Amino acid sequence: MSNLETVTDALLAAATKAGADAADAMSIRGQSVSIDVRGGALEHSERSEGTDIGLRVLVSGRQACVSASDTSLQTITALAERAVAMAREAPEDPYAGLAGAHQLVTDWDIAALELADPSAEPSPDELKADAIAAEAAALAVKGVSQVQSATAGYGQTDVHLAATNGFSGGYTRTSRGLNCVAIAGSGAGMERDYDGDSRVFQSDLRSAEDIGTRAGTQAVERLDATKPPTGAYPVLFDERISSSLIGHILAAANGAAVARGVSWLRGSLGEQILPAGLSIIEDPSRPRVGASRPFDAEGLPVQKRSIVDQGVLTGWTLDLASARQLNMQSTGNAARGTSAPPNPSNWNISLTQGDKGRDELLADMGTGLLVTSMIGSTINPNTGDYSRGASGFWVEGGEIRYPVNECTVAGNLHEMLKTMIPANDARSYLSRVVPSLLIEGMTLAGA
CATH class of the missing domain: 3.30.2290.10 (PmbA/TldD superfamily)
Known part of the structure; x- marks a missing residue:
């Protein structure tokens, strides 16, 4: 068939x-098709x-x-x-x-969501040209010694769901991506960083030159990193990784976790968990965004809703099973693959943005840490205790002074999130629109 x-x-x-x-x-x-290049030549292709x-x-x-x-x-x-x-x-x-x-x-209105690019699938030669251009742009950055990978890809997915209760519906998605990983320095002093973009429409994709240049520039900026001091300092989570903090809220507000009793937010429904004035909005109807959809995996309508409204936790993320277990109604958030039953999941998320840019928040923090990448994760799902490896830049007098690595930032999510100050630098086209976030008084373990 x-x-x-x-x-x-x-x-x-x-x-x-x-x-x-x-x-x-x-x-x-x-x-799907994926093209990897190295040294200006095809290294690997896959379809x-x-x-x-x-x-x-x-x-x-x-x-x-x-x-x-x-x-x-x-x-x-x-x-x-x-x-x-x-x-x-x-x-x-x-x-x-x-x-x-x-x-x-x-x-439902599939056309309004613009989930699929009607233009032709890019040829392997077009993908290769993009990857080569990104690699060349990264290598052109002074201090870049090599490009670990430059990859261009395209995918199309057709989905159809049906059930004996009478539901039947389907849709098509496309995706177009380009990524570059650059390495700066040599020997034990090498540093690596990346940049990339993924869009529904080819015409929305950032240029290969921009992606390569950013990857190279960010790698060079990390050279000669050292450990920061140990103590209690403000920490600014850069926009590239700040959505992970909101992700911890979403995981704790997931109905399956709440029903199992393994959520640090259990008992917090109706209580303030963020500063007043900040809201977390879910909107599955944004056009040209990968997480948009016309219905959930159980055939229920999806809806725009507030998960946090003016700092107050207003509801859980529920599919039918978790809703029944909690004696609530599904929020239309069921997701599934072919080999497992539905589970609650979030769609497009946005956090209220602030009125200051990242540099202004750096000036406000005075002395502290700007985190641009994170590794590992120790999050206690019951208590919200938080500890993660981090690297980025040390800030003194409100200005970036030098790169740092091999440090740990720690705190408790209950306290951390209540002091959160957002910047205004979120990228509006992402599925998770979250700006840089300043957290006061975190514990920093470095030198």
């Missing part, structure tokens, strides 16, 4: 015939195409998921029979189940 809707219909019919009380199915067709299918069945309050990459009727029949047999042996799950017909989305 080649039509994805036909495939999902066949999966549901086979599941019903095999004895399932209810079922949902997913079919995904993807194609992949394939179709994956997934089936979830429910039998007497039990569920099972199966997947395959073959869409023949014989495979579909065997898959459904196996899934039903597995479900009959699975433990009961009182929260599993499909949406009611009254909960399903009834209309």
Whole structure:
């Protein structure tokens, strides 16, 4: 079978015939091409195409998921029979189940979301030319000794979802990306940094020259790094990595984590967790953004909503199962792959921006650390205790003085986030629009 809707219909019919009380199915067709260059010549090229299918069945309050990459009727029949047999042996799950017909989305506007670029797929030669241009731009930066990688790629994914409750819908996504990793210095003093861009539309992609130049410049700026002093200092998280802080909030506000009791935000619903005036907004309807979608993985309508409103935590991120467990309503945030049941996930996120640029926040912080990259992560999901390896630049008198590395920044998310001060430098086209963030009084372990 080649039509994805036909495939999902066949999966549901086979599941019903095999004895399932209810079922949902997913079919995904993807194609991608990636080109790597080194030294101005092709180093590696890869193209992949394939179709994956997934089936979830429910039998007497039990569920099972199966997947395959073959869409023949014989495979579909065997898959459904196996899934039903597995479900009959699975433990009961009182929260599993499909949406009611009254909960399903009834209309959507795929065109308004602009999830797919209608222009032709770029040729391998076009991708190669972009990668070569990015590499050349990075090498042209004084101090860059080599380019570790320059990669250009394109992908298209077609998705169709259907369920025995009557839902059926699908859409197509495209993506176009370009990345460059530059190395500066030599021997034990080498430093590496990167830059890249990924867009839905080819015409929105930043230029190869800009990407390569930024990668090279950022690598050179890291040369001769040393450890910063140890103590309590303000820390400014650069816009490139600041979204990780908001990510910790989103993870703790995930209904699955809350239902399991492993969230440092449990008990905080309706309480202030950010400074007054700051909100975290989720909007799945932004055009030309990779995380936008017309409906969630359970066929429910998606919606613009406030996760944090004026500093106050207003709600959890819920799919049907976590909503039932918490005695709430789904927020339309179910996501899934072909081999597992739905789980709650976030779409496009934005944090209220401030009224100062990054340099102005540096001036305000006086002496402290500007973090531009992070490694490792020790986050206690129950308490919010936070510790991460970091590198960046030491700031004195409100100005960057020298690069630093091999240090650790630590604190507790409850206290950290309540002192958060945002800059106004977020990139509006990203899925997570989060500016640089200044956190007061973190513990810094360096020299």
